[in-house]
Amino acid sequence: MNSDACVHVIDDDNAVRASLRLLLESVGLTVADYANAELFLKACSGTQPGCIVSDIRMPGLSGLELQEALDSRGIHLPMIILTGHADVPSAVRSMKAGAVDFIEKPFAPQRLLDQVHTAIAMDLQRHEELAQRATINALLATLTPREREVLNCVAAGHSNKAVAVDLGISERTVELHRGRGMKKLKFRTVAELVRLLAEEPDS
Secondary structure (H helix, E strand, O other): OOOOOEEEEEOOOHHHHHHHHHHHHOOOOEEEEEOOHHHHHHHOOOOOOEEEEEEOOOOOOOHHHHHHHHHHOOOOOOEEEEEOHHHHHHHHHHHHOOOOEEEEOOOOHHHHHHHHHHHHHHHHHHHHHHHHHHHHHHHHHOOOHHHHHHHHHHHOOOOHHHHHHHHOOOHHHHHHHHHHHHHHHOOOOHHHHHHHHHHOOOO
16 A cells, blocks of 8 residues: 555544544554544645545534535545444435445444555545556647647657648658657657557547
């Protein structure tokens, strides 16, 4: 498990927060705890991987309202909702809004730990995908518009001759743009180019 990941515990009950911190830290997880959602929102930048373990009903923002606030800020930390029996309908709504799971109190410690590890793994994968997209965008940004145009055609399986006809340029010019573009991307094969463009996020 990534040592940079943090579990954010949000609960207005001091005893619950303390017990959750003890449980999570007992398996080596980094924990930050907050007495309400507002305090968490002030502290959270959304750049650190991890997850949220939050009570559904708290003074101030509820768990559902916290989800909405995070979504409006573009923060996508996976959330695990803790709920009392009477709050199950609210927890179900929270799941539909994107929560990873809801766990009824009192809960089995191992179930919570399993869900926290699952949520952190999900967020680490999301961060890895974001980093890959940033790398892809940085590579593609080095291309001129014409180089990009030529490489798109090449990746689609067109020959240099076909690209020349499609773009209304000479085959030699296609070869020059193709060579320069591949060099900028540090690719040796068309297969690498196809893989890169397949992974490019939709614009």
